[in-house]
Amino acid sequence: MAIGVKICGITEAGALDTAIKAGARWVGFVFFGPSPRNITPDVAATLAARVPAGGPGRIGLFVKPTDAEIERVLDTVTLDGLQVYAPEARAMEIRARFGLPVWRAVGIATHADLPDSTGLDGLVIESRPPAGSTRPGGNARCLDWGLTEGWRAPVPWMLAGGLNPVNVADAIRRSGARAVDVSSGVESAPGVKSPDLIRAFMTAATNALPA
Numbered sequence: 062m063a064i065g066v067k068i069c070g071i072t073e074a075g076a077l078d079t080a081i082k083a084g085a086r087w088v089g090f091v092f093f094g095p096s097p098r099n100i101t102p103d104v105a106a107t108l109a110a111r112v113p114a115g116g117p118g119r120i121g122l123f124v125k126p127t128d129a130e131i132e133r134v135l136d137t138v139t140l141d142g143l144q145v146y147a148p149e150a151r152a153m154e155i156r157a158r159f160g161l162p163v164w165r166a167v168g169i170a171t172h173a174d175l176p177d178s179t180g181l182d183g184l185v186i187e188s189r190p191p192a193g194s195t196r197p198g199g200n201a202r203c204l205d206w207g208l209t210e211g212w213r214a215p216v217p218w219m220l221a222g223g224l225n226p227v228n229v230a231d232a233i234r235r236s237g238a239r240a241v242d243v244s245s246g247v248e249s250a251p252g253v254k255s256p257d258l259i260r261a262f263m264t265a266a267t268n269a270l271p272a
């Protein structure tokens with residue numbers, strides 16, 4: 062079974078080209094000031110334009126965004142979907158307002174935190190941020206992968222949080238995820254993607270399950 066991979070927090074063309082060549086299903090651009098991966102709409106537009114037709118979906122990541130913040134990005138950047146950190150009702154509003162698929166990021170601590178319904182297009186399931194963190198994701202923090210065992214996901218979902226080339230195969234097997242999302246785990250320093258780590262992650266994720 063093919064595993065979908067999202068390489069998130071791309072800030073420059075070299076990493077983007079590596080992700081495309083290695084077969085990423087999605088690439089993510091972060092629009093959140095406190096993140097070391099934050100980029101301007103102009104930079105994102107240049108990157109988004111490099112993605113060939115039939116290439117990975119271009120996902121914009123937003124944290125509790127206002128409509129104006131999303132509008133400002135979409136005025137400049139062509140995106141194929143949005144990843145939002147916001148309550149379900151707000152994420153639904155965003156979906157209705159902008160007409161793009163919306164995946165909601167959900168931080169979980171127990172099996173009971175897993176949503177059993179949603180009106181959205183997908184869910185990004187990850188660990189809760191450490192206390193005092195300035196951002197709700199991108200903290201290289203792993204979930205207990207056993208928590209998703211037996212979960213009947215209402216929509217497609219991806220596993221995120223603390224994944225890297227060494228642990229991703231185990232994470233896929235233990236969590237049951239068929240799509241994974243990575244940012245910090247393919248970086249040589251915060252906000253600096255490593256082409257070697259991107260390639261290693263893609264290989265490990267792709268080979269995690271028998272063909």
Ligand SMILES: O=C(O)c1ccccc1N[C@@H]1O[C@H](COP(=O)(O)O)[C@@H](O)[C@H]1O
Pocket residue numbers: 069070089091093096097098122124146185187196197198199200201202221222223224242243244245246
């Ligand atoms: O990457 C960030 O800086 C970020 C900022 C704010 C919200 C989410 C962010 N990243 C996303 O968090 C998960 C897990 O990332 P990691 O692999 O543990 O670094 C993933 O969806 C990132 O795109």
